[in-house]
Each structure stands twice: as structure tokens, then as C-alpha cells.
Amino acid sequence: MSTVFAVVLGITERQVVAAALAGEGVTPGLDPGQFASQISSQTRDPALIKALLLIFHQMVMISSITLLIATFATSVIFNVISAIIIYICGHLEGLARESWLGDPSIIKKTLLLLVTFLIPDLGSLDVVDHVVIGRPVAWAYVGKTIGYAVFYSSLALAAAYCIFQEKEI
Amino acid sequence: LHFPGKGNLIVVTGIPRLALRLLPIILLGLPIKVLMEKPIHQYRLEHKLAGPRVSMDVRDKVGQNMAVAILGGFRGFVSDIIWIMQVHISWENEIWYKLKEGVELAALLQPHSKFFWDTGAWHMAWNASYAESINQRYTREHRKKVEKAWIQEGRDFLQKGVENNPDDYLLYHRMGWLYREKMEDPAGAIPYLKKAYSFPEAPLFVGTMVGHMCVESGKHREAWEWWKHLWLNPRDGESEPLRARILRWGIESEEKLALPEHERFFSLQKNSLKLDPNR
Numbered sequence: 001m002s003t004v005f006a007v008v009l010g011i012t013e014r015q016v017v018a019a020a021l022a023g024e025g026v027t028p029g030l031d032p033g034q035f036a037s038q039i040s041s042q043t044r045d046p047a048l049i050k051a052l053l054l055i056f057h058q059m060v061m062i063s064s065i066t067l068l069i070a071t072f073a074t075s076v077i078f079n080v081i082s083a084i085i086i087y088i089c090g091h092l093e094g095l096a097r098e099s100w101l102g103d104p105s106i107i108k109k110t111l112l113l114l115v116t117f118l119i120p121d122l123g124s125l126d127v128v129d130h131v132v133i134g135r136p137v138a139w140a141y142v143g144k145t146i147g148y149a150v151f152y153s154s155l156a157l158a159a160a161y162c163i164f165q166e167k168e169i
Numbered sequence: 170l171h172f173p174g175k176g177n178l179i180v181v182t183g184i185p186r187l188a189l190r191l192l193p194i195i196l197l198g199l200p201i202k203v204l205m206e207k208p209i210h211q212y213r214l215e216h217k218l219a220g221p222r223v224s225m226d227v228r229d230k231v232g233q234n235m236a237v238a239i240l241g242g243f244r245g246f247v248s249d250i251i252w253i254m255q256v257h258i259s260w261e262n263e264i265w266y267k268l269k270e271g272v273e274l275a276a277l278l279q280p281h282s283k284f285f286w287d288t289g290a291w292h293m294a295w296n297a298s299y300a301e302s303i304n305q306r307y308t309r310e311h312r313k314k315v316e317k318a319w320i321q322e323g324r325d326f327l328q329k330g331v332e333n334n335p336d337d338y339l340l341y342h343r344m345g346w347l348y349r350e351k352m353e354d355p356a357g358a359i360p361y362l363k364k365a366y367s368f369p370e371a372p373l374f375v376g377t378m379v380g381h382m383c384v385e386s387g388k389h390r391e392a393w394e395w396w397k398h399l400w401l402n403p404r405d406g407e408s409e410p411l412r413a414r415i416l417r418w419g420i421e422s423e424e425k426l427a428l429p430e431h432e433r434f435f436s437l438q439k440n441s442l443k444l445d446p447n448r
Binding site: 031097122124130132133137141162 | 186187190191194195198199200201202203205206208209210212213216218219242244245279281282283284406
């Protein structure tokens with residue numbers, strides 16, 4: 001997927017740069033050459049690597065949870081649907097954690113506790129939108145989130161290993 | 170549990186054994202997971218990486234399916250869809266209230282995307298205001314009033330954009346441009362253009378715009394000082410023709426101010442350029 005992305009990006013860059021050098025869509029007051037070099041620097045932005053790395057680790061996390069579910073699920077459909085639901089819940093985990101800290105109700109707190117503890121925070125790996133519009137994302141943040149993803153994936157895989165060992169094949 | 174000579178006293182098999190194995194993962198691993206999330210969450214809050222909350226109001230506007238997509242991490246995708254399906258089509262059909270709603274929603278979902286603020290403000294202050302200014306359904310007085318109201322809407326919208334993106338020159342420049350072109354207030358444009366030019370990545374024409382706004386608003390002393398500032402602090406990429414133009418504008422300001430010979434600055438700089446400033 002990353003290779004396809006790089007190829008599409010490269011082709012698009014060439015087309016847009018050629019159009020800019022021909023004077024199309026250039027910001028008034030800017031030299032076409034300067035405008036073209038701005039386009040090239042944006043398409044070759046190293047921050048894209050951060051976004052790709054985080055997407056990859058997000059996928060690793062979801063795959064490891066899916067694998068965990070597969071060790072006890074008997075239906076493929078159940079497995080797929082669970083993965084989709086976890087993907088959606090994973091983006092809401094941050095919200096659940098905030099509510100867990102703020103909500104006084106014991107029943108709600110218990111439910112939110114389960115979500116907070118079991119579901120991974122996929123939202124923290126979602127920085128593509130920010131990278132695309134040129135907002136800075138520190139390598140330190142990328143490192144922390146990758147560490148978090150590796151840790152959570154290891155937990156899920158360890159649990160999957162334990163369950164699978166008990167399984168009669 | 171195995172005791173020598175007595176054999177196994179307790180044998181754990183099946184589900185209880187599994188529970189025993191999973192217990193350390195749950196008791197140790199999951200609290201560590203929550204602790205690891207804390208600094209990540211803190212960073213996201215500090216650097217505004219977490220998007221705005223999806224309130225009931227937003228949910229009502231986007232519909233239930235789109236709300237789920239937003240919650241599921243497809244915020245950028247949803248805002249693009251809203252832009253294409255609602256904003257662009259409303260623009261083509263000239264349904265301005267619907268356009269405004271879509272523009273605000275897209276910007277709310279992606280508050281750090283300058284495109285939504287910039288183009289949204291342009292739709293309101295330029296397209297909607299002009300369309301309403303020639304709308305024959307209104308009386309002449311009402312047309313003027315509605316036109317002004319749309320320009321104000323565009324200005325207010327852009328102001329929100331500036332507040333959400335204070336670290337970029339683009340929206341400050343657009344605000345200056347709006348003040349000049351639509352509000353006919355070149356003096357009001359000056360602070361925004363100056364702010365825009367304070368960013369090193371701002372194009373050179375933003376700097377010269379500041380001087381022109383000073384001239385247009387009759388602030389010739391300020392214009393002269395600004396030309397001097399540009400002259401003394403050249404930026405990378407400044408060409409000789411541009412320097413010559415700054416020199417010419419500086420001399421014009423000195424003439425407007427009727428400065429005495431000893432106070433003049435630009436008149437003394439004429440020989441420093443190869444190009445003729447009068448050209």
C-alpha cells in the first residue's frame with residue numbers, strides 16, 4: 001500500500017509541478033519556479049513517513065486484536081465484525097477515558113473502565129489529517145505511540161497465545 | 170501443585186488454568202497500557218491534535234452515519250465529503266445559507282485545514298455577497314444590507330480561522346485582503362498584513378501590500394517607515410526590480426510628506442541600484 005501511495009504521489013507531483021511551471025494555478029506574486037519547488041517540498045515532506053509508520057502500527061494493533069478474537073471465535077463473520085467494532089471503539093477510547101475520570105456513577109464507571117482498559121486508543125495514532133495539512137508532529141510523539149502500539153500488540157498476542165494453547169485442535 | 174512423594178495435590182486444567190495465565194496480562198499489562206496513554210493524550214491536547222468533540226448539534230447536522238464515520242476516525246474524509254456534496258453544490262445552486270452551514274461544519278471538523286477557512290470566507294464575502302447584491306428579489310436598500318451582512322459573515326468566519334491557525338501567514342493575509350477589497354478599509358488591513366509578513370515563509374508581495382495599504386489609507390509617514398523597513402531588511406529571493414520598486418515607492422512617500430533634504434532616506438539610496446527606480 002505504501003508503494004502504491006508513493007507511486008501515485010510521485011505521478012501527481014510531476015503533473016502538478018509541470019502545470020505550475022506552465023503558469024497554471026500559481027499564487028499571484030509568486031515565481032512559478034518557486035511555486036513548483038514549494039509543491040515538491042510538500043510532496044516529499046518527511047512527515048509523511050511518520051503518518052505511514054503510525055498507520056502501519058494501527059493496523060498491527062487491529063490485526064493482533066483480530067487474531068486474539070479468532071482464537072476463541074467460531075465464526076469468521078463474528079471475527080470481522082468484532083474487528084470493525086473495535087476499530088470504531090478504538091477511536092472513542094480517549095473519550096471513554098475522559099468520561100471514566102469525570103463520571104461519578106459506579107455503573108458507568110465500571111463499563112467505561114472495561115472500555116478504557118481493554119480497547120486500544122487508536123485515535124492517538126491518527127495523525128494523517130494533521131500531517132497532510134502541514135501541522136508539525138514531533139518524532140518523540142511518534143516514538144511514544146509506536147511504543148504503545150508495540151506494547152498493546154504484544155499483550156494481545158500473548159493473550160492469544162495463552163488461549164490458543166488451551167484449544168483442542 | 171506437586172508434592173514429592175504425594176503426587177499432585179491440585180491440578181489446574183482448562184479454563185481455570187487459562188484464567189491463571191491471563192491474570193498477569195490483565196493485572197500488569199492493562200494498567201501499564203492506561204499509564205502509557207496518559208502522556209500521549211497530554212501531548213495531543215497540548216498540540217491540538219485531538220479534534221473537536223462531536224456534539225449533538227454536529228450529529229444532527231451530519232446525520233447518524235456520518236457521525237459514526239467521524240467517531241470512527243474518518244473526520245477528514247467526512248469533512249471532504251461535506252465540502253464536495255454540500256458546499257460546492259450549494260455554491261453552484263446559489264443556496265447561500267446551506268453553503269454557510271456546510272462551510273462551518275467542514276471547518277469545525279478540520280479546524281487546522283486552512284483551505285476550509287480561506288475558501289469558505291471567500292464564498293461568503295465574495296460570492297454570496299455579490300450574488301445578493303444583484304438579487305432582484307430585494308429592494309435596493311435591502312440588497313446593500315444583505316451584501317454587507319455576507320461580507321461581515323466572511324470576516325467573522327475568517328477571524329475564527331485565524332484564531333484556530335495563529336502560526337501561519339495565509340489567513341492573516343486573506344484577512345488583510347478582505348478588509349481592503351470587500352470592507353474598503355485599507356487601514357484595517359494593515360495589522361493583519363504586518364502579522365502575515367512577520368512569518369518568514371510569507372511571499373514578498375505581502376510585505377509590499379502593507380506599504381500600499383498605508384498609502385491608500387493616507388498614512389504616509391507609516392508607509393515611508395515601512396518602505397524603509399523593507400529596504401533595510403531584505404529577504405531571500407528579493408530581486409533587483411523589486412528593490413527598485415520599493416525605492417520608487419519610498420521616494421514617492423518622501424515627496425508626499427515633503428520631507429526636508431536632511432531627513433530623506435530613499436533619495437540618497439538611488440545610486441545603490443543598477444536599475445532606474447523611475448522605470
